[in-house]
Amino acid sequence: MRVLLSTYGSRGDVEPLVGLVVRLRELGAEVRVCAPPDEDFAERLAGVGVPMVPVGRSARALTTAAPSAADLPRRAAELIAGQFEAVTAAAEGCDALVATGAMPAAAGALSVAEKLGIRSVSVTFQQLTLPSPHRRPLAYPGRAFPPDVADNRMLWDLDAQSIDALFGEALDTNRASIGLPPVGNVRDYVIGDRPWLATDPTLDPWQETPDLDVVQTGAWILTDDRPLPADVVAFLDAGTPPVFVGFGSMPLHAATDAAQVAIEAIRAQGRRALVGRGWADLALIDDLDDCFVVGEVNQQALFGRVAAVVHHGGAGTTTTATRAGAPQVVVPQAADQPYWAGRVADLGIGAAHDGPVPTVESLTTALTAALTPETGARAAAVAGTIRTDGAAVAATLLLDTIARTADRS
Structure with a gap:
């Protein structure tokens, strides 16, 4: 069987596919991956023996450019066109996408699968794009919901209208170019009848809704056996466990201030600091030996050796820190990150910072809460509940689905 995995986004959108790739190949499938042409994505996939088919522009360049709300439809058209070009070629001979x-x-990718007549599955790594009467949808930039509308179902209807306004014309234009009819509702088309939610049930419990048949597979985690760099190990061994601070794929337009604030707050706790460079290019603020900066690193190994993790609240980072049993301080920047911050706080495994811009005082307060013995004990307890079989579950389910489809035909 041949399977194509297609994504466009940050490291948090690519990393789970690495886990799925490995599990699919263990079951005998041939796998291809379409992803943005960022060098670190290609290197990560090459590390598990899968060449990457580049699609579109660099995700890092697109993210750090901070497009305006008015520019979203044009960017969307560019993304869709890129998918039609790259996925059409990559999907040749595949049984599923x-x-x-x-x-x-x-x-765009799902439209290509529709045109080629191959099985497709839509997957999300956070539940906030799945319509639910239990919570509000996220508002797109520049398209705030009316303040007088409180009913969740009405808000989800408005969400569908916003998505159609932003992406509908570009999608239908590209679909028409390959002989497909227009899509009446872009969001519902992407989600489909049976979407997969690749998150951990403890960290991200899905509440059943009669309108949607969601399959929660568990998070797609691959055990990372890469050793930590020797200089990182030397720093870890040289003193008490440090506090890690990093914001992953978030550009952080006040990056220098963020590093300054974080290091000062960590030092106020009497702790050493380990700074993750990330897409914000965080750097050290002086040459004192109580701080160290790291680039690309095995976070699974690293988070098991730190006193706490200060991060942006991406789904992948939150899951990795939770699984490692590290207390967390989540400083959410955008999109689903406030949700993950809330989950960390609700589970008692860390603190949710109020807003995206910390001060020394606000971050010190959050760190004080995260570094208590009670939070550490709770983080260790919750770590033992995080499933590690999500990618294996998804791989088996996908290949079984392909087999059943083939039998019926």
Whole structure:
């Protein structure tokens, strides 16, 4: 069997596919991956023996450019066109396509699968894009919901209208170019009848809704056996466990201030600091030996050796820190990150910072809460509940689905 995995987004959209790739190949499948042409994505996939088919522009360049709300439709059109070009070629001879990442990109990939007549599955790594009467949808930039509308079902209807306004014309134009009819509702087309939610049930419990048949597979985690760099190990061994601070794929337009604030707050706790460079290019603020900066690193190994993790609240980082049993301080920047911050606080495994811009005082307060013995004990207890079989579950389910489809035909 041949499977194409397609995504467009940050490291958090690519890393789970690494886990799925490995599990699919263990079951005998041939796998291809379409992803943005960022060098670190290609290197990560090459590390598990899978060449990457580049699609579109660099995700890092697109993210750090901070597009305006008015520019979203044009960017969406670019993403969709890129998917039609790259996925059409990559999907040749495939039995199934798994689509995830940014909604317009997923819409493009799913349209290609529809045209080629191959099985497709839509996957999300956070539940906030799945309509539910239990919570509000996220508002797109520049398209705030009316303040007088409180009913969740009405808000989800408005969400569908916003998505159609942003992405509908570009999607239908590209679909028409390959002989497909227009899509009446972009969001519902992308989600499909039976979407997969690749998150951990403890960290991200899905509440059943009669309108949607969601399959929660568990998070797609691959055990990372890469050793930590020797200089990182030397720093860890040189003193008490440090506090890690990093914001992953978030550009952080006040990056220098963020590093300054974080290091000062960590030092106020009497702790050493380990700074993750990330897409914000965080750097050290002086040459004192109580701080160290790291680039790309095995976070599974690293988080098991730190006193706490200060991060942006991406789904992948939150899951990795939770699984490692590290207390967390989540400083959410955008999108689903406030949700993950809330889950960390609700579970008692860390603190949710109020807003995206910390001060020394606000971060010190959050760190004080995260570094208590009670929070540490709770983080260790919750770590033992995090499932590690999500990618294996998804791989088996996907290949079984392909087999059943083939039998019926």
